[in-house]
Amino acid sequence: MVPQARSWFILLILTSGLGGCRMTWHEATHQYGQYQMDASLESDSALSAYLLPFRERLDQTMNDTIARVARKLTLDKPESTLGNLLADLVLDEANRVSDQPVDLAVLNYGGVRRNELAAGPLRVGMVYELMPFDNQITIVELDAGGLTELLDQIAGQDGWPVSRSVRMQILEGRATAVLINNQPIESERRYRVAMPDYIAHGGDRMTFLRDFPLQYTNVLIRDAILQYSRDQQALGMPVDAVLDGRIISSQE
Amino acid sequence: MKRRQFIYRTSMTTAGMLLGGGILSARSNPQRYKLTLLHTNDVHSRLDPFPMDGTRLQGLGGVARRAALVRKIRREEPNVLLVDAGDMLQGTPYFNLFGGEPEFTSMSAMGYDAGVLGNHDFDGGLELLDRQWHLLDFPILNANYDVRDTVLDGRVGDRIILERGPIRIGLFGVGIELAGLVPEKLYGGVRYQDPVVVATRMARQLKREGCHLVICLSHLGYRYDSERISDVQLAQSSEDIDIIIGGHTHTFLDQPDVVSNRLGEPVYIGQVGWAGVTLGRMDIWFEKNYRSKCITCSPELIADTFD
Numbered sequence: 001m002v003p004q005a006r007s008w009f010i011l012l013i014l015t016s017g018l019g020g021c022r023m024t025w026h027e028a029t030h031q032y033g034q035y036q037m038d039a040s041l042e043s044d045s046a047l048s049a050y051l052l053p054f055r056e057r058l059d060q061t062m063n064d065t066i067a068r069v070a071r072k073l074t075l076d077k078p079e080s081t082l083g084n085l086l087a088d089l090v091l092d093e094a095n096r097v098s099d100q101p102v103d104l105a106v107l108n109y110g111g112v113r114r115n116e117l118a119a120g121p122l123r124v125g126m127v128y129e130l131m132p133f134d135n136q137i138t139i140v141e142l143d144a145g146g147l148t149e150l151l152d153q154i155a156g157q158d159g160w161p162v163s164r165s166v167r168m169q170i171l172e173g174r175a176t177a178v179l180i181n182n183q184p185i186e187s188e189r190r191y192r193v194a195m196p197d198y199i200a201h202g203g204d205r206m207t208f209l210r211d212f213p214l215q216y217t218n219v220l221i222r223d224a225i226l227q228y229s230r231d232q233q234a235l236g237m238p239v240d241a242v243l244d245g246r247i248i249s250s251q252e
Numbered sequence: 253m254k255r256r257q258f259i260y261r262t263s264m265t266t267a268g269m270l271l272g273g274g275i276l277s278a279r280s281n282p283q284r285y286k287l288t289l290l291h292t293n294d295v296h297s298r299l300d301p302f303p304m305d306g307t308r309l310q311g312l313g314g315v316a317r318r319a320a321l322v323r324k325i326r327r328e329e330p331n332v333l334l335v336d337a338g339d340m341l342q343g344t345p346y347f348n349l350f351g352g353e354p355e356f357t358s359m360s361a362m363g364y365d366a367g368v369l370g371n372h373d374f375d376g377g378l379e380l381l382d383r384q385w386h387l388l389d390f391p392i393l394n395a396n397y398d399v400r401d402t403v404l405d406g407r408v409g410d411r412i413i414l415e416r417g418p419i420r421i422g423l424f425g426v427g428i429e430l431a432g433l434v435p436e437k438l439y440g441g442v443r444y445q446d447p448v449v450v451a452t453r454m455a456r457q458l459k460r461e462g463c464h465l466v467i468c469l470s471h472l473g474y475r476y477d478s479e480r481i482s483d484v485q486l487a488q489s490s491e492d493i494d495i496i497i498g499g500h501t502h503t504f505l506d507q508p509d510v511v512s513n514r515l516g517e518p519v520y521i522g523q524v525g526w527a528g529v530t531l532g533r534m535d536i537w538f539e540k541n542y543r544s545k546c547i548t549c550s551p552e553l554i555a556d557t558f559d
Contacts, residue, residue, distance in 0.1 A: 025285065025419055025464040027494060028539040032507050034524060035321060035531040037301070037313050044319035047361055051299060051316065054346065054354045062345045072306065113296075113343055118305035128345040133375065198435060205432050 062125030067229035070240035073117040077109065078159025078170055078247040082117055085241035086130075086225065091163035093224040094137050094194035097217045102139055103180055105163040105194035106154065107221075108204045111135065112161065122229055122239055131222040135196040139215045144187045146212055151175035153206060159247045163194075171250040196221055283540040285419055287465070288329040290322060290533050292336045293499030294526035296343030296372065297355055302527070312529035315358040321531060322362050329535075331416040334363060337499035337523070338370025338427065338471035351380050356387035364390040366412060368425030369397070370471040370499060374439045378403050393425030393469060396450040398443035411454050413463060419538055422458030425469040426451050426486070428500055447472060447481055448489050455492035464538060468493050473500040474509075474523050487511040487519035495520045495534070502526040508534065 035041075073082040091105035114130045142150065151168055154160045155175040162168075167179040178185055185191075194217075196203075202210045232239055301314040326332045340359065341352050359367070369392055373381065382403040395410035411424035426447040430439045451468060458466045468486070475484045483498040490513045504525040510518045524530040 023283075023540050025538045025540050027465060027536055028284070029537040030508075030520065031535040031537075032520075032522070033533050034506065035533065037317050037321070037529055037531060039301075039311055041317040042320045042324075043314070043316035044323065045316075047319045047358060048316040050357065050361070051354060054350060055300065058345055058349055061349070116307040118303075118307050120305065125345045128348055129343060132342055132344070132348060201435060203432060203435065207432065 058125070062123065062128065064124050065121040066124060066127075066226065067122040067233040068238045069117055069119050069122050070238035072119045073239075073241060075109070075112050075115045075161075077157075078249045079243055079245070080161070081241040081243060082112065082115075083107070083109075083161030084164070084243065084246070085239065086112060086221075087161040087163040088241070089224060089228040090137055090194050090221060091165065093219055093228070094139055094217060097137075097219060098139055098192070098215070100192060102194050103191045104165045106150065106199075107161040107196060108199050108206075109157065109160045110204060111196055111198060117239075124226065127222060127225050127229070131225060133196075133198065133222075135198045135221050137194055137217045137219045137221055137224060138197040138200040139217065140193050140195060140200050140209060141213045141215075142191045142193055142209075143212075144185050144189060144191070146208070147180075147185060147191045147193070148175070148178075149208055150193065150206070151178055154247075159249065162246055164244065164246060166246050168246070169248045169250045176250070285417055285538040285540070286329070286331065287416055287419060287421070287536045287538065288325065288332045288533065289467070289495070289497075289536065290325065290332060290334045290531060291497045291522055291524065292318070292528055292531060293471075293497070293523055294339040294370070294502050295336070295355070295528040296339055296526060297341055297347040297352075298344055298527040298529075299346050299354055299358060300344075302529070309527060309529050313527050315362070315528065318528060318531060319358070319362045325533070326363075331419070333365050333414065333416070333421065333467075335365055335423070335467070335469055335497055336367040337469050337497045338368045338425075339372045339499060339526075340367065340370070342372040342375045343527070347376070351376055352384045353387060356384055360387060360389040365414060366390055366423045366425070366469060367392050368469040368471055368499075369394050369408065369427055371428055371430060371433045374430065374434045374442075377438045378441070382407070393423060394427045395424045395454050396426045396445040396447045398445060399441070401443070402441040404442075411458060413458065413461060418540070419465065420461075420463045422455075422461065422463030422466045423469060424451070424454040424458065424466075425471075427471050428473065448486060451486055451490065451493065455490060459492045465494050465536065466492055467495045467497060470496050470498045471500045472498065474498050474503040474505070474521065475501070483521045483523075484509065484511055487513060487521055489514060490519060491515055493519055495522070497532075498523040504530070 075082040087105045094102040152174050155170040156173045165181045168175045169177045199206045200214050229239055298313050299315050302309045304310050340355050341347050385407050391409045391412050393409050399408045414421045429444045455466045470483050473482050475482045483496045503523045505523045508520040508522040513519050522532050524532040
């Protein structure tokens with residue numbers, strides 16, 4: 001066995017020595033470009049045919065027009081029309097289903113999945129794209145410290161959608177000049193805050209919220225949006241929202 | 253969006269170098285080999301183009317277009333790789349109604365070579381992924397997710413080596429930390445490991461296994477203000493990664509960011525927004541020589557601007 005091992009050893013030395021002379025491949029030049037996937041491109045007919053039955057089934061439920069959007073609503077920071085619309089309707093729905101008053105509503109910015117809601121007909125599918133998750137409205141009972149922490153976190157992320165009952169300014173990443181229903185935060189009070197169960201469970205780095213008692217409403221946020229839109233339509237009203245300065249960014 | 257088509261504004265010198273080998277390569281006479289890397293990320297169940305409703309991305313995207321375009325490129329180019337950087341699922345009613353079936357089937361039909369799981373790919377839970385997995389005929393690579401205690405055991409890979417002619421291409425994937433991002437009941441049992449540590453190990457191993465090119469599919473996100481791990485940070489701390497195809501932050505990079513790694517070598521980071529409204533394409537020419545370094549290497553990306 002020993003001679004054999006030695007010959008392997010010599011072969012190993014030879015091979016590694018040869019390595020320097022062996023031809024190898026190297027990356028030499030890179031060229032980069034992008035295709036914009038617009039209507040000038042052809043479509044693959046086999047894949048189109050495959051998708052057709054899925055789209056037909058989808059259209060049966062998702063193509064119904066349930067309301068009219070008055071103007072293009074957009075999502076932005078610190079405050080936006082789309083954010084205001086959603087936070088306000090979540091607050092109203094929470095108040096409708098809860099036996100005690102709810103003070104405010106907040107939504108995580110990243111949980112709103114479209115940045116724009118087009119003016120014109122609002123179809124069910126658009127609401128699914130806005131809120132594809134099966135998140136339900138949850139009411140968390142916060143003490144004054146917890147509420148301050150929540151609003152500071154929101155300020156630190158440059159503003160999330162909040163309901164009309166909130167007024168605050170963002171100064172150096174913190175919430176200042178806070179009013180809840182026109183009143184400063186009272187240190188001895190408890191506040192009932194409607195939010196997606198996702199953040200109530202600590203999502204989006206809101207882990208501190210796990211320490212507070214919560215109440216499930218069993219109403220999906222998406223269903224609340226659908227119901228609100230249908231109610232507006234029944235009243236002959238469009239879906240609409242305005243900016244009212246509920247969150248102002250003070251840094252210049 | 254003013255970009256129309258795929259336009260190279262290539263100078264004559266550059267074009268000459270690419271086509272004929274140029275002055276430098278004439279001296280050393282290396283062989284050349286071309287690889288075409290196509291990439292998507294964060295398609296989010298966008299199987300159809302956006303509707304024409306006045307929103308920013310109206311009329312863009314759609315898998316049937318992508319399939320036709322990829323087929324055309326495959327006819328024109330000898331060696332094409334097609335990869336995705338995660339969040340294939342969630343965002344249109346297709347996912348709510350069909351649980352990922354048309355998304356996975358379409359990607360398989362287009363001939364994707366590899367993908368990685370993003371955080372939203374867990375939105376239907378592990379059991380749904382397990383149920384739909386048979387529709388994927390390309391490997392899913394999440395080297396920093398330990399899935400051994402879940403139903404995905406044996407399904408999620410860490411790395412693969414693809415051979416295109418004489419070129420060996422190593423691919424691996426890394427995913428973002430799921431805790432705090434995905435409800436635990438949807439991913440429970442998947443253990444997250446430090447992506448830098450895992451990526452360093454994977455890339456070194458792939459180079460040892462003889463790969464000429466190492467590509468990392470990443471769903472970490474392009475860059476953050478905070479210290480959160482990102483593609484830029486990963487590139488800076490790496491030694492053996494050549495290209496990062498990224499996702500998660502929905503960043504529209506018109507051209508790859510070129511970041512220096514620990515050895516001062518360039519790492520190319522590409523990301524093409526979201527929803528499949530853009531298909532990224534990187535053409536890489538390899539040269540063969542007797543040196544340990546290449547001779548005609550151009551450290552900068554060339555010719556990638558748009559009208």
